[in-house]
Amino acid sequence: MSDAHPHAAAARIAKRDGAAALGIDPAYIDRLVEQFYAKVRGDPVLGPIFAARITDWGSHLARMKQFWGSVLLGDATFHGNPMAKHVAIPQIDAFHFKRWLVLFRATLRDLEGETAATAVVAARAEAIADSLLTGIRIHRDGRSDIDAMKGLRHA
Numbered sequence: 560m561s562d563a564h565p566h567a568a569a570a571r572i573a574k575r576d577g578a579a580a581l582g583i584d585p586a587y588i589d590r591l592v593e594q595f596y597a598k599v600r601g602d603p604v605l606g607p608i609f610a611a612r613i614t615d616w617g618s619h620l621a622r623m624k625q626f627w628g629s630v631l632l633g634d635a636t637f638h639g640n641p642m643a644k645h646v647a648i649p650q651i652d653a654f655h656f657k658r659w660l661v662l663f664r665a666t667l668r669d670l671e672g673e674t675a676a677t678a679v680v681a682a683r684a685e686a687i688a689d690s691l692l693t694g695i696r697i698h699r700d701g702r703s704d705i706d707a708m709k710g711l712r713h714a
Contacts, residue, residue, distance in 0.1 A: 574633035581676035588627045591680070592620055595666040604658045608648065630683055641687075642694045651695065656688045 599605050613619045629637040663684045667677045
């Protein structure tokens with residue numbers, strides 16, 4: 560299948576090559592997702608939220624690997640609406656995103672080989688958390704202020 564947008568194809572290749580130079584590849588993403596969600600499932604704060612919604616962990620993990628592959632490698636295999644999924648969870652707020660980031664960063668430290676890879680992936684996770692929390696504030700709570708998000712990056 561040819562890419563209708565050569566610029567987009569070139570950008571995906573550059574993203575993949577840049578990630579590979581840091582050791583971020585499908586095997587890294589597989590380890591990241593597996594280890595991170597093992598932490599999440601055992602976490603007293605986040606575990607129950609996930610357990611109430613996910614019955615097929617194999618399918619969820621495969622989907623999260625597609626998501627992170629799209630985010631980190633530009634492979635465009637993920638199709639979905641993470642915002643809608645998160646907006647629909649009434650109890651999540653900044654506290655939960657901070658906890659998510661703590662577990663995510665701990666997983667990155669556990670996997671760390673190249674410090675630059677850790678920094679890149681952590682920055683993407685922080686941006687995703689910021690974006691999701693902003694969406695929740697706007698769509699679910701009817702708020703447009705972002706004061707509640709201050710400090711997410713340093714949780």
